[in-house]
Amino acid sequence: MVNVMARPGADQIWQWLDELPDPEIPAISLTDLGVIRDVAWVGETLTVTVTPTYSGCPATSIINMEIEATLRHHGIENLELKRQLSPAWTTDWISDEGRRKLREYGIAPPQPAGGPDRCPRCGGTDLERISQFGSTPCKAQWRCRECLEPFDYFKCI
Amino acid sequence: MAGNDKDALLNFLLRMGDSALILGHRVSEWCGHSPVLEEDIALANTALDLIGQTQLWLEYAAEIQGEGNSADDLAFLRDAWDFRNFLLAELPNGDFGRTMMRQFLFDAWASILLPRLAQSSDPRVAEIAAKAAKEAAYHLERSADTVVGLGDGTAESHDRMQAALDYLYPYVGEMFLSDEGDAALAAAGVAPDPASLRNEYDALLKRVMNEATLELPDTRFTHSGGRDGRMHTEHLGHLLCSMQWLQRAYPGSTW
Incomplete structure (x- = not known):
């Protein structure tokens, strides 16, 4: 159980998530892709808000699994993944770094x-x-x- | 939510979800059989988007229904008479031209309806529609281009596209039928009255068919029975046999 004092801050959690590759385009990270919309502690529970790229994209469930596995590995036990449909994902949310990595790939x-x-x-x-x-x-x-x-x-x- | 309003919303969600599901399944039947690889991939991706949209609509439908069902239960464990998809969606693929004509007729409707649903007074309907609207716009671009390319193509492709239009057009009108439930949803700002979309649809069809050198049939006769579940075509049962067999034979199987 992560106690309140040792609870990792949002910056730390974003850093961990930065290291997660997209399952289908591993050259870019999930944060580069812009699908992780928010990271916040709600009481003792960490809530990570994820939006799908396309409604039928089979990578969506893998993405959720990877986020959960990584955060659990870092000791976070109370975790909730929230799906957010609106505003709908747009390619404008791909970071400049992500765009550069895509081109290189x-x-x-x-x-x-x-x-x-x-x-x-x-x-x-x-x-x-x-x-x-x-x-x-x-x-x-x-x-x-x-x-x-x-x-x-x-x-x- | 009052009983009548709940029924109207549930019916609406099933119509949206079932039409996307049945058309998505039909389109997926092309996987591995398309005329060229690029079209195979395009059809499979279109099917994937439709089945993704199905998941969102039927998930909400199951919640409104409140009987503990999941989206999967609704997709795989209901029989023909409980489906509320348009008849257009369940018609057999025919040749590639007919498949693309059906796709265009459906995409044109979806591309007009979904942006309006994105303004729905029901926030869940609005967010699903906003997501699906982007995909529908992309689908329409491709299906309209293909209808024009084949319609205004060779004599053979032109004839096939005209035959496809003649065959499918009598199923178009069902997308614009209204009942009391639709009126209640329109009054509540949940969804526009389907009939109110027809003029914009007709204008879009006219423009694309002109460019495709195809002639729109002048009859407004329409087959119906899908959206109200009164009577599906014989084709739906065969489709369900194939789509549902695994859950019927091995109930509850997962992988």
Whole structure:
């Protein structure tokens, strides 16, 4: 049982959560992705508020499991995971750090214009869409006409 | 909540959840069978979004029903007569063109209804709709593009899309039927009267069908019986056999 005096603060908890990779795109963390909306102590219970990216995303339950396992590992026993649907998750919540890591990993980060700005491999700007959907609910498939490589684009929603 | 209002809300939630579930299951039948890999992935992702939305609607429906059921219980343990999905959702896939035409007809309705539901006086309905509206808008972009691409494509694809529209259009009107429960929900600001969405829907359909060089049938006749559970098509029972068999054969199985 974590006693009140030794109770880790929100900053500490965010630090632990920063280290959790997204289960499907391990290059970025759950905090980079922006799905963890709030961390707060309510009495003796730590409440972590999580929002799903897509309503049917199968990673959602894995994400909850990882959060719970990590926090329990750090000694937190009274834990509540709260699902928050509104405001709905938006790709605007992906951190700048997350966007940088996505590009390095080979996934073009979301753009308000609705398509990638440049090829994550060669930086080319002559791009075409192959499909509005991709290997996960959050991605679409594009191709670079300069290096001819296909690549994933993180859909902007 | 008074009995009548509760029944109206439950019916509404079942219509939303069941339509998403049955269409989601139908679309998932394409998994591994689509004409090209990209379409296979796109259809599977569309199905996934729909089944995700189902989870949210039916979870709330089960709470309102108050009989201790889960969303899974409602999906897997009810029989045909308890389903409240539109008949449109349960129709067989046919060819790829008919599947995409059905998807467009449904997405167009969802993309008009969901943003309005996001303003619902019921906060739970509002938050589910706000989430689903984003997905519906994305689905519509793809299904409308595909209807235009195939309609205004080759002579073969054009004929198939026209046949798909002729076959499916008599099921469209059911999405805009209203009953007393709908009137009560509209008065309470929970959901708009379905009939009030028709003009906007017709305008959208007209625009897309023009671009697709397809002709809208001029009859307003509509099949019905799904949203009120009066009489489903014979296709629903066969779909349920496949979707529910595991829970029927091995009750309570999990993995």
